[in-house]
Amino acid sequence: MINVADYLEAAAAKVDAGVWCYFEGGAGDEVTLRANVAAYGRWRFRPRMLVDVSEVSTATTLLGTPVASPLGVAPFAMQRLIDPEGEVATARAAGAAGVLMCVSTLTTSTHAEIAKAGDGPRWLQLYVLNDRARTIAHITEAREAGYSAVVLTVDLPYVGRRERDLRLGFQNPPPNLHLPYANLFENSPALTWRDLEWIRAEMPLPLVVKGILTREDATLAVEHGADAIWVSNHGGRQLDGVAAGLDALPEVVDAVAGRCEVYVDGGIRRGTDVLKALALGARAAFAARPFAGGLAVGGEAGVASVLSILRDEIELGLGLLGCTAPDQVARSHVEPTLPYDLLA
Numbered sequence: 001m002i003n004v005a006d007y008l009e010a011a012a013a014k015v016d017a018g019v020w021c022y023f024e025g026g027a028g029d030e031v032t033l034r035a036n037v038a039a040y041g042r043w044r045f046r047p048r049m050l051v052d053v054s055e056v057s058t059a060t061t062l063l064g065t066p067v068a069s070p071l072g073v074a075p076f077a078m079q080r081l082i083d084p085e086g087e088v089a090t091a092r093a094a095g096a097a098g099v100l101m102c103v104s105t106l107t108t109s110t111h112a113e114i115a116k117a118g119d120g121p122r123w124l125q126l127y128v129l130n131d132r133a134r135t136i137a138h139i140t141e142a143r144e145a146g147y148s149a150v151v152l153t154v155d156l157p158y159v160g161r162r163e164r165d166l167r168l169g170f171q172n173p174p175p176n177l178h179l180p181y182a183n184l185f186e187n188s189p190a191l192t193w194r195d196l197e198w199i200r201a202e203m204p205l206p207l208v209v210k211g212i213l214t215r216e217d218a219t220l221a222v223e224h225g226a227d228a229i230w231v232s233n234h235g236g237r238q239l240d241g242v243a244a245g246l247d248a249l250p251e252v253v254d255a256v257a258g259r260c261e262v263y264v265d266g267g268i269r270r271g272t273d274v275l276k277a278l279a280l281g282a283r284a285a286f287a288a289r290p291f292a293g294g295l296a297v298g299g300e301a302g303v304a305s306v307l308s309i310l311r312d313e314i315e316l317g318l319g320l321l322g323c324t325a326p327d328q329v330a331r332s333h334v335e336p337t338l339p340y341d342l343l344a
């Protein structure tokens with residue numbers, strides 16, 4: 001097990017196909033799912049030499065919170081489907097590594113249970129439910145468990161049509177799986193920018209808006225008080241045929257023009273992918289499936305191993321690029337390969 005691909009292959013072999021389909025699959029023809037990974041192959045590095053890189057640190061801050069790595073754990077639902085301890089195991093591994101973990105509304109562990117797993121930077125991923133009172137109660141519970149920001153996911157007015165799940169009979173929500181805060185079908189499809197204003201006003205924590213893919217929505221998010229924008233297509237699981245996360249990043253970064261932090265996810269499988277995201281203007285990147293692979297293969301130890309592999313890859317990549325910290329990675333450290341050259 002020396003890289004993320006090894007973990008994903010081992011997880012696919014280990015976990016029941018009728019469950020792993022939910023973790024691995026995307027929507028429709030999975031064009032966007034594939035594009036997320038492929039986008040990283042269309043940028044190459046421009047490393048700088050003869051820089052003193054005897055001390056390299058991957059540490060940074062996200063919304064003021066110190067973290068050990070510019071790669072965080074993206075929210076992924078229902079982790080007890082692939083490990084008996086689920087989110088608690090992931091939280092222990094991420095906490096020990098000092099890595100930010102974003103906990104899904106569709107967690108199979110309570111926030112109190114996750115808090116008991118130990119300290120660690122944690123954010124709550126929020127689905128606004130049809131029931132507003134339960135939404136507020138959910139945020140309050142996460143705050144009491146020490147979570148330091150709310151990540152509102154806005155790309156799921158409806159659940160994407162995931163054909164692998166249909167073919168293999170994956171039932172969502174799965175029967176007999178306890179989801180303490182909600183299931184997907186309680187998510188509000190009537191959500192608008194007015195609701196974002198409502199959350200902003202009700203809630204004292206920093207607000208991250210996850211699922212933005214256009215300059216238009218990035219501008220609106222900033223105008224509505226977002227503290228950070230998370231560029232994402234939900235891992236290719238929602239509208240098939242949208243841009244890869246990395247491809248949508250530059251226009252969002254341009255529109256935001258330094259007014260808030262910008263993150264990106266989708267298709268990160270290598271530390272060098274994270275460095276490309278930083279070069280294109282992201283403050284941090286997030287990944288889900290790599291950690292799902294680690295959790296499925298080895299529980300807490302598996303997540304810890306994937307975290308350490310990716311951290312080492314980021315550190316080595318920084319050094320070889322001629323950078324000693326994430327914030328030194330600049331636009332000049334990458335250039336497009338074909339076909340972007342032709343489009344330019």
Ligand SMILES: Cc1cc2nc3c(=O)[nH]c(=O)nc-3n(C[C@H](O)[C@H](O)[C@H](O)COP(=O)(O)O)c2cc1C
Nearest residue numbers: 023074075076077104153234235266267287288289
């Ligand atoms: C199995 C699975 C469950 C997910 N559950 C959620 C969720 O509950 N809330 C959410 O905002 N995003 C969810 N996502 C999307 C991830 O947060 C993230 O945007 C995406 O998976 C990143 O792509 P990657 O898996 O290629 O790293 C889920 C993704 C997967 C693969």
